[in-house]
Amino acid sequence: MNTATSYDKQIIENDDPMENPDFKTVGTTTVSDPAMTCRGVNVFYADKQAIFDVSIDVGKNEVLSMIGPSGCGKSTLLRCLNRMNDTIDICKVEGEIKLEGENIYEQNLDVVLLRARVGMVFQKPNPFPKSVYDNVAYGVNLHGLATDKAHLDELVEKSLTNAGLWNEVKDRLHQPGTGLSGGQQQRLCIARAIAISPEIILMDEPCSALDPIATAKIEELIDELSKQYSICIVTHSMQQAARVSQRTAYFHLGKLIEVGPTDDIFTNPVHKLTEGYITGRFG
Amino acid sequence: MNTLETINAGIEKRYKREKRFRLYGQISIATGILFLFFLLGTTVLNGISAFQQTYIALEIVLDTDQFDTDEDGDIRPESLATANYNGIIRESLKARFPDVKKRKDKKALYSILSSGAVYDFRDTVVKNPQMIGTTQTIWLLADDEVDMYVKGKISADIPEKNRRIKDNTIAWVEQLRADKDVEKRFNSIFFSAGDSREPEQSGIRGAIMGSFYTIVVAMLLSFPIGVAAAIYLEEFAPRNRLTGLIEVNINNLAAVPSIIFGLLGLAIFINYFGLPRSIPLVGGMVLALMTLPTIIISSRAALAAVPPSIREAALGVGASQIQTVLHHTMPLALPGMLTGTIIGLARALGETAPLLVIGMVAFIVDIPGSPLEPSTALPVQVYLWADSPERAFVERTSAAIMVLLMFLVAINGLIVILRNKLERRW
Ligand SMILES: Nc1ncnc2c1ncn2[C@@H]1O[C@H](COP(=O)(O)OP(=O)(O)OP(=O)(O)O)[C@@H](O)[C@H]1O
Ligand SMILES: [Mg+2]
Numbered sequence: 001m002n003t004a005t006s007y008d009k010q011i012i013e014n015d016d017p018m019e020n021p022d023f024k025t026v027g028t029t030t031v032s033d034p035a036m037t038c039r040g041v042n043v044f045y046a047d048k049q050a051i052f053d054v055s056i057d058v059g060k061n062e063v064l065s066m067i068g069p070s071g072c073g074k075s076t077l078l079r080c081l082n083r084m085n086d087t088i089d090i091c092k093v094e095g096e097i098k099l100e101g102e103n104i105y106e107q108n109l110d111v112v113l114l115r116a117r118v119g120m121v122f123q124k125p126n127p128f129p130k131s132v133y134d135n136v137a138y139g140v141n142l143h144g145l146a147t148d149k150a151h152l153d154e155l156v157e158k159s160l161t162n163a164g165l166w167n168e169v170k171d172r173l174h175q176p177g178t179g180l181s182g183g184q185q186q187r188l189c190i191a192r193a194i195a196i197s198p199e200i201i202l203m204d205e206p207c208s209a210l211d212p213i214a215t216a217k218i219e220e221l222i223d224e225l226s227k228q229y230s231i232c233i234v235t236h237s238m239q240q241a242a243r244v245s246q247r248t249a250y251f252h253l254g255k256l257i258e259v260g261p262t263d264d265i266f267t268n269p270v271h272k273l274t275e276g277y278i279t280g281r282f283g
Numbered sequence: 284m285n286t287l288e289t290i291n292a293g294i295e296k297r298y299k300r301e302k303r304f305r306l307y308g309q310i311s312i313a314t315g316i317l318f319l320f321f322l323l324g325t326t327v328l329n330g331i332s333a334f335q336q337t338y339i340a341l342e343i344v345l346d347t348d349q350f351d352t353d354e355d356g357d358i359r360p361e362s363l364a365t366a367n368y369n370g371i372i373r374e375s376l377k378a379r380f381p382d383v384k385k386r387k388d389k390k391a392l393y394s395i396l397s398s399g400a401v402y403d404f405r406d407t408v409v410k411n412p413q414m415i416g417t418t419q420t421i422w423l424l425a426d427d428e429v430d431m432y433v434k435g436k437i438s439a440d441i442p443e444k445n446r447r448i449k450d451n452t453i454a455w456v457e458q459l460r461a462d463k464d465v466e467k468r469f470n471s472i473f474f475s476a477g478d479s480r481e482p483e484q485s486g487i488r489g490a491i492m493g494s495f496y497t498i499v500v501a502m503l504l505s506f507p508i509g510v511a512a513a514i515y516l517e518e519f520a521p522r523n524r525l526t527g528l529i530e531v532n533i534n535n536l537a538a539v540p541s542i543i544f545g546l547l548g549l550a551i552f553i554n555y556f557g558l559p560r561s562i563p564l565v566g567g568m569v570l571a572l573m574t575l576p577t578i579i580i581s582s583r584a585a586l587a588a589v590p591p592s593i594r595e596a597a598l599g600v601g602a603s604q605i606q607t608v609l610h611h612t613m614p615l616a617l618p619g620m621l622t623g624t625i626i627g628l629a630r631a632l633g634e635t636a637p638l639l640v641i642g643m644v645a646f647i648v649d650i651p652g653s654p655l656e657p658s659t660a661l662p663v664q665v666y667l668w669a670d671s672p673e674r675a676f677v678e679r680t681s682a683a684i685m686v687l688l689m690f691l692v693a694i695n696g697l698i699v700i701l702r703n704k705l706e707r708r709w
Binding site: 082084087089111112113114115116119120122124126127128129138139142143189192193196 | 521522590592593594595596597598599600601602603606610611615
């Protein structure tokens, strides 16, 4: 055992998850009040396994951040949570993912409904090539959530306000959403996601295409949104994970190495790989 | 030698090579333009005269004796149509050229006018019965050989035995000309008549309508089928060996010579399903088959060019797959799809071989009123006229080519406008 650590917990040194078939995730993967639960999830792209036996809960009204080196399967796991991976023919998901106790990979589950309940914000802002208004209204109309035009207007305004964009776009609601700045576009995408009142919002590196000021705005927004929604965010910025999330999960080569309260992970990582990553030794 | 010197040594060579390449490019473009101008130039030079037609003025005495009258001396309406107009015209020609005495010469004199002139004359009289009993100056359609001579396409210097218009006819025409009784007028017949054995009475209306019906049928069939196939293959079909095979086959079909499609149409639509020959419906179906691969390929390319992030965005807010396609992917791909369709249909409009095979090459005088009536098509008409021995069909061939090109340019222009409109939305 290494003694050169200043942390009060012992660093797990020799448990290489790639060598050890019985590797167990360090830390508590469950929460008392989960919105979503994953148990023993394996994901394959054709013959290549991308996720190995991952179990983790997403707590209600909490921000869970997923970190790890590039290619470790963060996006893959995130996209399993609202079955976006269905669009990839070769992708196969095993194990159990439950939303409010319901297995989302069940045969007769309605994917449309699932995606309405589990919204998603992508790495690159991807507004529709339609007006700002139509971008937000699209999902609302799709699911018939607005009773009339006035109600729709109200929902659009509320979503844009909650996404912190209303003041910037209220005069240009009917101009193309693609004409906004990158940060504004990403907030528009967030507005689009929250307009249909999902229970969970998945965010895949939502700030990676943005400058620090826009990033700060989105982070603020995530903080605000977590009062209402459960959020699962993938990020490459450890500062961001530390700033916005309550729990952090560290992935390595498709395995979930360590989960815990964000403060613990960043101050007292238990596994050697986690420690190496957050101290910047690799990744 | 240091690095900079090495680079400097080579740089002149690089610039020279660049210049040379640019020159090659310019030369090839110039050659292309030259050929294009040559082609268009000869077509226009040959064809422009077809838009005019020679008419001859005759003093015609419309004697009441020529018509049946009833007890009161009024002309019976039915005799208006049956009177001997031929005789009336001949009399007037004889009066105009009293020196012509020999039977053979008289016959030559009569053929100075088109065989259709008498019908035009009859129609004029039927429409204006008050002319009867008076003497009228009437402009009548000249024979095609006279027309060619007046237009300067046949020279009087050629030995008489080498031209169809004989010396005496030329003398008469010159005499008429001196009296200002020969005139070139706008050739409305060319745009209002169907095909004819007589060049001066032939027009492209029938061919235009035939082409129109054919292309409409082809478009109505190939666009929806092609787009639906493209959407299915691109957005829904699993990627497996079967779809791979289908894809390869579609690509191969695009390269199949068009006459094969004609033979296919002949075997299936005409021989098996028993549809009539020579009709635009069958022509359209054959051209639709021919155009389908082009439309499918370009539509798929247009769909594939839509960024996947748009699809993810739509799926992410809970749109079903078909909603994603209909609301987002297809509208974005539509300009590309339309371009492919138009390229395919423009090619179909100029297509001759498959139409020959299914019999749209018959000599058809009537103008088709529906896709179920026999007709030819513009390129086939060009082919038919190009094959005719009469000198006057040469200019008509070029004129028909000009009309065909005009349609192609118009269609392409339409598509550019349409595409810009669709694209300008965002
Ligand atoms: N569509 C796909 N087809 C095949 N393999 C894929 C596909 N998408 C991802 N993979 C593989 O799955 C593994 C995990 O990829 P994933 O995108 O989840 O990584 P990530 O952690 O999100 O990386 P990054 O931080 O770079 O976004 C990688 O090895 C990747 O090559
Ligand atoms: Mg990723």
